[in-house]
Each structure stands twice: as C-alpha cells, then as structure tokens.
Amino acid sequence: MLRQVSVCILSCNRREDLRITLRGLASAGSIWREIIVADNASTDGTREMVRDEFPDVLVIDTGGNLGVAGLNQAYRAAAGGWILSLDDDSCPDLDSWAPLCASLAVDTRFAAITCSVRSKPAGCTPASQAALVPYNGFHQAGGLLRRDLINRLGGFDGDLFLWGVELHLTARAMLAGFPMARCDSAVVVHRRTPFNRSSRRHARFYCRNLFLLVLRHGPEAVRRELIDTFLSRVLLYSALHRTTIYIRAVREASRLYRHTRLRAPLRSEQFSAMHPDLRAPFSYLG
Amino acid sequence: MKLPVLIVRSVSVEMLTAVLDACAARWPGHPILVVTNPARGSELRADPRIDEIIAYTMGAVGFSAPIGCPHALESVVVPVANYSGSGYANVMRAARNLHTRSWFIASHARQLRELNERQWTRRWRTELMLEPLARSLGRLWSASIRLD
Numbered sequence: 001m002l003r004q005v006s007v008c009i010l011s012c013n014r015r016e017d018l019r020i021t022l023r024g025l026a027s028a029g030s031i032w033r034e035i036i037v038a039d040n041a042s043t044d045g046t047r048e049m050v051r052d053e054f055p056d057v058l059v060i061d062t063g064g065n066l067g068v069a070g071l072n073q074a075y076r077a078a079a080g081g082w083i084l085s086l087d088d089d090s091c092p093d094l095d096s097w098a099p100l101c102a103s104l105a106v107d108t109r110f111a112a113i114t115c116s117v118r119s120k121p122a123g124c125t126p127a128s129q130a131a132l133v134p135y136n137g138f139h140q141a142g143g144l145l146r147r148d149l150i151n152r153l154g155g156f157d158g159d160l161f162l163w164g165v166e167l168h169l170t171a172r173a174m175l176a177g178f179p180m181a182r183c184d185s186a187v188v189v190h191r192r193t194p195f196n197r198s199s200r201r202h203a204r205f206y207c208r209n210l211f212l213l214v215l216r217h218g219p220e221a222v223r224r225e226l227i228d229t230f231l232s233r234v235l236l237y238s239a240l241h242r243t244t245i246y247i248r249a250v251r252e253a254s255r256l257y258r259h260t261r262l263r264a265p266l267r268s269e270q271f272s273a274m275h276p277d278l279r280a281p282f283s284y285l286g
Numbered sequence: 287m288k289l290p291v292l293i294v295r296s297v298s299v300e301m302l303t304a305v306l307d308a309c310a311a312r313w314p315g316h317p318i319l320v321v322t323n324p325a326r327g328s329e330l331r332a333d334p335r336i337d338e339i340i341a342y343t344m345g346a347v348g349f350s351a352p353i354g355c356p357h358a359l360e361s362v363v364v365p366v367a368n369y370s371g372s373g374y375a376n377v378m379r380a381a382r383n384l385h386t387r388s389w390f391i392a393s394h395a396r397q398l399r400e401l402n403e404r405q406w407t408r409r410w411r412t413e414l415m416l417e418p419l420a421r422s423l424g425r426l427w428s429a430s431i432r433l434d
Contacts, residue, residue: 215433228428239420283372
C-alpha cells in the first residue's frame with residue numbers, strides 16, 4: 001500500500017530537522033512512491049542539503065514563505081493515489097503502521113486518515129482496536145489524503161497560512177461528502193522542534209483562522225451566538241494577556257471573509273462533530 | 287500504596303507525552319490516571335505509562351461539568367500550552383472538587399509548577415469573573431459585524 005503513497009513535507013528553515021525526517025523515511029528503503037519537499041524559501045541551506053544528501057527527493061522551491069499554500073504545490077506535483085502530509089519535524093513510526101495498511105487495502109470508504117501524532121513512538125496496539133474510526137478532522141503533520149479529495153478541493157486554503165487550516169479543510173471535505181477517519185494505531189512522531197516556532201504568530205493565525213471558520217462555516221442557527229462568544233473571548237484575553245493580537249486577528253478574518261465572499265454553512269451536527277476548540281487560540285500567550 | 291497522579295488531558299495527545307514523562311520523573315511509582323474525552327481514549331490506551339483512563343464527556347464548551355474521580359490523589363496536573371495557565375479556567379474549575387494533596391499546571395506542556403489551593407482557585411475565578419463583562423462587550427462588537 002505504501003507504494004501508492006507520495007510523501008509531501010512542508011519545510012521552512014529547519015534544515016537539521018528535515019535531515020532527521022528524511023533519514024527516517026529513507027531508513028525503511030524505497031517503500032514510498034516518492035518524497036517531495038515543499039520548501040518555503042528557507043535561507044539556511046535546506047534545499048541544497050536535500051539535493052546533496054537525498055538526490056531521490058524532489059524539492060520544490062515555493063518562492064516565498066507561503067504556509068500551507070506551499071504544501072499545496074507539493075500535493076499537485078505528487079503522483080501517488082495517497083498523499084502523506086508531514087512537517088519537517090514529523091516522521092511515521094512504520095512499526096505501528098501494519099493495521100492501517102491492512103485496513104486501507106480492504107476499506108476504501110475514507111478520503112482522509114489522521115494518524116496518531118505524538119512526540120514519541122507508541123507501544124504496541126491492542127489487537128481488539130479497530131484500525132479506522134470515522135473522525136471529522138485532520139492533522140497536517142501526520143495524515144493521509146486521497147488523490148480525489150486533493151483534486152476536488154485543491155488542498156488547503158492558501159489564504160490561511162498556518163494553524164487551524166485543518167479545520168477549514170475538514171469543513172470543506174464534509175460539505176463535499178468525503179468521509180474522513182483516524183487511525184489511532186498508526187503513529188507519526190512529531191518532534192515539535194523548538195526552532196522557528198512563535199507563540200505570538202501561533203496565537204494570531206490560530207485566532208484569525210478560527211474566527212474565519214465561524215464566519216464561513218458556522219451553522220446558520222448558532223452562527224451569531226458563536227460569533228458573540230468568540231468575540232467576548234477576544235476581549236477577555238486581550239485584557240488578560242495585555243495584547244492587541246487577537247483584535248487584529250479578528251479584523252484580518254473579517255477582511256478575508258469580505259474579500260473571498262465564501263459562505264458555506266455546515267449543519268449544526270457537522271460543525272459539532274469537528275469539535276472545534278474555540279478557546280484554543282487564547283491558550284498560547286499569557 | 288502510593289496515591290495516583292491525575293492528569294487532565296487539556297492539550298493534544300501529541301503534547302501530553304512530555305507531561306507524562308515529567309510526571310513519571312516527579313512521582314516515580316505513583317499510578318498515573320488520565321482524564322480524557324472517551325472518543326480519544328483509544329489513542330492513549332497503548333501507552334504503558336498510563337494506568338487508568340477516566341472518561342469525561344465534554345460539554346459544548348469543553349470542560350464544563352466537574353471531573354469525577356473515586357480515588358484520593360497525590361496530585362492533579364493540568365497541562366497548559368502557555369506559561370501561566372491563562373485560558374484554562376474551565377479546566378481548573380472542573381477539577382476543583384477532586385480530593386488531592388497538591389495542584390500543578392504543566393507550563394508549555396512540559397514544566398511542572400505547583401500552585402496552592404488558593405492560587406488554583408484564584409486563577410479560574412478571576413478569569414470567569416470577567417467573562418460576563420466580556421460577553422456584554424462581545425455582543426455589542428458582534429452586532430457591528432455584518433454577516434451577509
């Protein structure tokens with residue numbers, strides 16, 4: 001099954017982490033259809049390192065720090081029937097992948113599979129555990145997307161940059177009728193490198209993208225209530241964290257909403273099934 | 287018999303790994319319990335460091351009902367993505383009735399920091415006390431946003 005999988009990795013200025021990831025992927029031998037790195041304009045020699053040390057890996061220079069829009073370029077270039085989406089610091093623990101591979105060989109319902117993304121390899125999987133469980137969510141640092149979903153949706157929304165982008169993809173996949181699942185036994189180890197991480201950027205983009213999610217996909221019946229609640233949290237945590245980041249993020253989201261004019265409400269039960277944690281953007285500062 | 291340590295899964299499974307390591311190092315030999323949404327319990331079941339998973343059904347706004355646990359506890363640990371635990375008032379409030387010797391937050395889901403009971407209560411009360419005012423202002427702001 002892994003021969004049908006194109007591995008797509010998003011990278012930006014984390015050369016050493018990417019090297020570890022590529023070594024991990026290569027250690028299993030030539031089991032993947034291909035490995036593609038979408039490099040978001042790294043200035044630390046990432047592209048040169050890949051070309052020198054991993055000549056079989058295709059590097060795409062995305063031309064700027066585009067966030068997930070860069071990853072979309074890799075998705076489009078990929079030839080496999082499935083795409084494994086990874087970060088530069090995440091790598092599958094293939095010892096745990098046998099149940100997933102066996103299930104995908106016989107169960108063709110799901111168009112997206114979220115792996116169990118952890119910071120360490122897992123122990124053994126209980127034999128009684130079902131490999132695939134319906135689940136409305138996705139993890140960009142460790143998940144499989146089927147080719148037809150990519151073709152139909154075009155990947156992530158390129159306007160969103162990073163953080164919270166998976167919820168938008170999930171909403172669009174649900175509206176397009178693509179069933180999604182998770183596989184708790186298939187582990188992807190996400191080392192969560194401390195390099196090139198910023199709590200302020202995280203808070204800003206997460207807040208913007210979640211508010212935009214409510215504006216675009218909030219169910220008609222509860223949309224105003226969700227907006228009220230979200231904005232009250234913006235004000236509360238702006239005061240508690242003494243920052244204007246959240247207010248600016250809401251303004252950006254409103255501008256994006258007006259600009260794109262995309263309104264595609266989910267049903268209430270669909271929205272709830274995504275379990276969007278609308279408190280989460282406010283838990284990175286303070 | 288060592289009392290168990292209870293960790294509330296208030297961060298992703300991914301971030302929880304470091305908290306489990308920190309708890310195992312701080313309280314060696316103590317059983318570790320994890321409170322989590324039952325839908326995500328299977329992800330944790332294979333982890334050998336966890337002795338028991340306690341199912342908690344989330345409300346519409348996450349941790350809203352009190353967390354139930356029949357055991358007396360050595361400590362309650364709430365992992366938080368930031369330093370201070372601001373933003374986790376609902377989780378801290380949900381844990382307030384647990385019978386425990388100590389209270390900890392795991393700052394940045396790594397570093398264990400002890401709070402006394404007064405500090406614990408003040409954290410969530412301050413945040414929740416300001417909520418009604420923020421809600422009123424939020425409604426006013428919301429009314430100024432055109433949705434069509």
